[in-house]
Amino acid sequence: MADPCFQIKGTSVTSMVLDLYHYQGEEFASALHQKVQSAPLFFTGSPLYINLASFNGELSKPELQEIIKHCQSLGFQLFGCKGGSEPQAKLAKDLGLVHLPASRARPDKTEPSPEPEPAPVASPEPEAISRPTRIIERPVRSGQQIYAEGSDLILLAQVSEGAEVIADGNIHAYGPLRGRALAGVRDNPNARIFCQHLEAELVSIAGHFVLNDTLRERCWKQPAQVFLQDDSIEIAAL
Amino acid sequence: MAKIIVVTSGKGGVGKTTSSAAISTGLALRGHKTVVIDFDVGLRNLDLIMGCERRVVYDFVNVINKEASLKQALIKDKRTDGLFILPASQTRDKDALTHEGVEAVLDELAKDFDYIICDSPAGIEQGAQMALYFAEEAIVVTNPEVSSVRDSDRILGILQSKSRMAEQGKAVKEHLLLTRYNPTRVASAEMLSVADVEEILAIPLLGVIPESEAVLKASNQGAPVILDTESQAGQAYEDAVSRLLGDEVEHRFLEQTQKGFFKRLLGGK
Numbered sequence: 001m002a003d004p005c006f007q008i009k010g011t012s013v014t015s016m017v018l019d020l021y022h023y024q025g026e027e028f029a030s031a032l033h034q035k036v037q038s039a040p041l042f043f044t045g046s047p048l049y050i051n052l053a054s055f056n057g058e059l060s061k062p063e064l065q066e067i068i069k070h071c072q073s074l075g076f077q078l079f080g081c082k083g084g085s086e087p088q089a090k091l092a093k094d095l096g097l098v099h100l101p102a103s104r105a106r107p108d109k110t111e112p113s114p115e116p117e118p119a120p121v122a123s124p125e126p127e128a129i130s131r132p133t134r135i136i137e138r139p140v141r142s143g144q145q146i147y148a149e150g151s152d153l154i155l156l157a158q159v160s161e162g163a164e165v166i167a168d169g170n171i172h173a174y175g176p177l178r179g180r181a182l183a184g185v186r187d188n189p190n191a192r193i194f195c196q197h198l199e200a201e202l203v204s205i206a207g208h209f210v211l212n213d214t215l216r217e218r219c220w221k222q223p224a225q226v227f228l229q230d231d232s233i234e235i236a237a238l
Numbered sequence: 239m240a241k242i243i244v245v246t247s248g249k250g251g252v253g254k255t256t257s258s259a260a261i262s263t264g265l266a267l268r269g270h271k272t273v274v275i276d277f278d279v280g281l282r283n284l285d286l287i288m289g290c291e292r293r294v295v296y297d298f299v300n301v302i303n304k305e306a307s308l309k310q311a312l313i314k315d316k317r318t319d320g321l322f323i324l325p326a327s328q329t330r331d332k333d334a335l336t337h338e339g340v341e342a343v344l345d346e347l348a349k350d351f352d353y354i355i356c357d358s359p360a361g362i363e364q365g366a367q368m369a370l371y372f373a374e375e376a377i378v379v380t381n382p383e384v385s386s387v388r389d390s391d392r393i394l395g396i397l398q399s400k401s402r403m404a405e406q407g408k409a410v411k412e413h414l415l416l417t418r419y420n421p422t423r424v425a426s427a428e429m430l431s432v433a434d435v436e437e438i439l440a441i442p443l444l445g446v447i448p449e450s451e452a453v454l455k456a457s458n459q460g461a462p463v464i465l466d467t468e469s470q471a472g473q474a475y476e477d478a479v480s481r482l483l484g485d486e487v488e489h490r491f492l493e494q495t496q497k498g499f500f501k502r503l504l505g506g507k
Binding site: 138141143161 | 437438
């Protein structure tokens, strides 16, 4: 029984999309730079493709080359173009990009495209994505990590010491919360942690965190909620 | 079809092999045909505890590599009817165990036996994962101290994510076996209590084995401690086997033994 050396499976990859409306070299470069400056860690290394569905006119070869250069220098991993005319598709391919066929419906200019995409698309604003809440019924044991991407996380059993539960949204823990809990990890300051039995090693909201020794002073082993107020972590009884 | 039970812990030295020997002996004593497999390739100990080290000719790895048949490698226990031991190899390492090889051996054993007890090595690496992969039930051996409890918690996570049952979307049945329990030291807060450990791990309690000189004596004599029916440890393992078979038995040896009136009067210790 030899192990097969590969397996081909269907998958969906989370990526960012840049909806391009019009292009002027300098304006594009500075706007993109500003966007990245607002949350450098969030964008670094992110897979990205350019959506040309709402683009007025045609991109020339030097223009597309410039875009590629700007994106790469800011740390994006630009991998493709979506939509646009036939010549645009050919141009993208010539420059080593993947070309994705356009979605059927024409996306609204101001909103991320609402129709089903071939790949789920993470928009830069975490609030804009909504996925079904992730529900974990079994205990989360030491060494395990659970991440609810783009959604809330509900934990029905305990979270052991040495375990880590992470959500882009809120975390609700109905069993004892003894491990580390990180809510709103994609810079969502409105996320909260709700728990029935607070015994955590660490709680964090949008990158701000407090450790066990601080937690022991407030609501220890009690029902509590954790939230962010004026950039500092607050713990309140439930 | 045999029931495959892994005896595991994460941490070393907590009593996995002692428990494997005692429980498999206990099952065989009650008429269930049982085989106990030593998965600790390279550090084999089970044969010593079972007192059959001089009778090891072929081992588990030989069977996997088809250098010997299962019949040649299985050692029949001299004390207990219906009990067989499949020893580990002392000269190989844990990479000698392959999924296909282990599965083939377990499938063949399953035809003849009621219970297959897998004595896991310490750690969470390949050897330990191999021992637990095929298990339907797990006995998690834990000492009443924080590092052992933490490691048990870790191994429970691995059981429910990396075992065959987990891959099929089913849960491995979990049992907590608390060993080296010393009620006197619990009373003086040097040790975690049964309740503390149960609260942290939140799995059903199979048994509490009191710390006992009988365990060391039994290991050195190569006779599973369950055969020492006078000892508290032996009796506690008896109870654990009953619970494993589905009986409801009250837990014993959880409290400090009170000195008797006469003993106190005579200044006995």
